[in-house]
Amino acid sequence: MNKDQALFAVSERGRALLDKLALQELTENNHLKILTALRKSDKLEASEAAAVLEVALARQKAIKSAKFAQAEKMFFTRDALEQASGEKITAHRRKRFQTLAESLGSAVAIVDFCCGVGGDSLALCPVGQVTGIDLNEARLVLAKANATALGLSDRFDAVCADVAKFSSANVNHSSTINSYQLAFFDPGRRDEQGKRIFKAEAYQPPLSTLKNWLRKDELPNLKGLAVKVSPGIDYDELRQLGLDCEVEIISENGDVKEAVLWFADLRSAGTDENTTRRATLLYGDKQFSFDDSQGIPKLDCQTPSRYLHEPDGAIIRAGLVECLGADMKALKIDDEIAFLTSDNLSNSPCARSFEIISCLPFSLKKIKQELQKLKARNLTVKKRGSPIVPEEFIKSLSLKRGDGEDLTVILTRVKNEHTAFITRAI
Numbered sequence: 001m002n003k004d005q006a007l008f009a010v011s012e013r014g015r016a017l018l019d020k021l022a023l024q025e026l027t028e029n030n031h032l033k034i035l036t037a038l039r040k041s042d043k044l045e046a047s048e049a050a051a052v053l054e055v056a057l058a059r060q061k062a063i064k065s066a067k068f069a070q071a072e073k074m075f076f077t078r079d080a081l082e083q084a085s086g087e088k089i090t091a092h093r094r095k096r097f098q099t100l101a102e103s104l105g106s107a108v109a110i111v112d113f114c115c116g117v118g119g120d121s122l123a124l125c126p127v128g129q130v131t132g133i134d135l136n137e138a139r140l141v142l143a144k145a146n147a148t149a150l151g152l153s154d155r156f157d158a159v160c161a162d163v164a165k166f167s168s169a170n171v172n173h174s175s176t177i178n179s180y181q182l183a184f185f186d187p188g189r190r191d192e193q194g195k196r197i198f199k200a201e202a203y204q205p206p207l208s209t210l211k212n213w214l215r216k217d218e219l220p221n222l223k224g225l226a227v228k229v230s231p232g233i234d235y236d237e238l239r240q241l242g243l244d245c246e247v248e249i250i251s252e253n254g255d256v257k258e259a260v261l262w263f264a265d266l267r268s269a270g271t272d273e274n275t276t277r278r279a280t281l282l283y284g285d286k287q288f289s290f291d292d293s294q295g296i297p298k299l300d301c302q303t304p305s306r307y308l309h310e311p312d313g314a315i316i317r318a319g320l321v322e323c324l325g326a327d328m329k330a331l332k333i334d335d336e337i338a339f340l341t342s343d344n345l346s347n348s349p350c351a352r353s354f355e356i357i358s359c360l361p362f363s364l365k366k367i368k369q370e371l372q373k374l375k376a377r378n379l380t381v382k383k384r385g386s387p388i389v390p391e392e393f394i395k396s397l398s399l400k401r402g403d404g405e406d407l408t409v410i411l412t413r414v415k416n417e418h419t420a421f422i423t424r425a426i
């Protein structure tokens, strides 16, 4: 979508058409019909009709995804919606900004580098005055319209600039640069074909761009910076880039969503703790957190006993499985494998637990015999540290559906032996 299309979509006419489209279900089958009607009945140019349909589709998706409580008033494109941070997570991140802003005393100025359609900027508006910067003019138009739709237009300003070249020397709002105390950075992590970018230096712009901002000559009053990155961020790459920060991996209802790098006074949630890794699990309105501020406990390995526990992905990616084990009074099954085991069930919301029915060395034939004996109904296969592809494994078992219970086969390694656990999920 280009800037003119975005301007049309957010205009009074565009909004009226969007309200009209909101009354009907948009499906792949009726796109063409809708485009034709927009052109013939509503007399739109092709580019205007395409823009209205794109925003209508993205809005419908946003409403279904529940990423934004007021999605029905907001403006997105499909890509921008996918990249935008959801409100549950932005509300969680905002708490640190709020705490630091309160300690700074006066109204704070915040800069949101790569603001897109404003998911993060708008979430930060309750904390201070936000300037969102992006290269994409259409997204900035949508971001501004979103601020207006949510009643935040007096708290948000949008600037079109290349954040990689951002400095008081070449940004024409240089007088405000001196005032930015808090910053957020959400670089693009998809290439032109929409494929995920894994290397942080291949992000757009590269992650190391933030080093300019941490240097005091670029943002002289900066007190804290937070950066959204992929949850699969490579800790070695961060080390190589010389980035000294806390890494927080966040999951929402069991799905790993993102990692945040916290720098300067936003690090360690404003405490003196020296946290380098944290896992935060958001479940409904509950929150669970693990970190390495007290070090990571040593956890012994034990031959799997009655229960196997699969930690929440945020804990695994933050490298804090031992902290959860200590909490659950569970041990590891192998030094290299992120499964825990215990004799007692702890009902921790931070792990999925499975009761072990049998444990066998990996053998397709033996696993099949055992599952047939148990008359498995639905079968789920999980793997960790095993090269087997679950879908292919299920196919090669070619099991008939039995009238027994639903079972989960866990393929993993114990003391370097490929092992299968036949379990029931708790």
Ligand SMILES: C[S@@+](CC[C@H](N)C(=O)[O-])C[C@H]1O[C@@H](n2cnc3c(N)ncnc32)[C@H](O)[C@@H]1O
Binding pocket: 080, 083, 084, 085, 113, 114, 115, 116, 117, 118, 119, 120, 121, 133, 134, 135, 136, 139, 161, 162, 163, 164, 186, 187, 188, 189, 204, 205
């Ligand atoms: C992941 S999206 C940001 C999403 C945003 N935080 C939100 O919640 O809506 C990344 C954004 O970076 C912008 N971008 C990429 N390279 C840029 C650059 N050099 N300068 C400014 N913006 C850039 C893209 O246009 C895109 O909108």
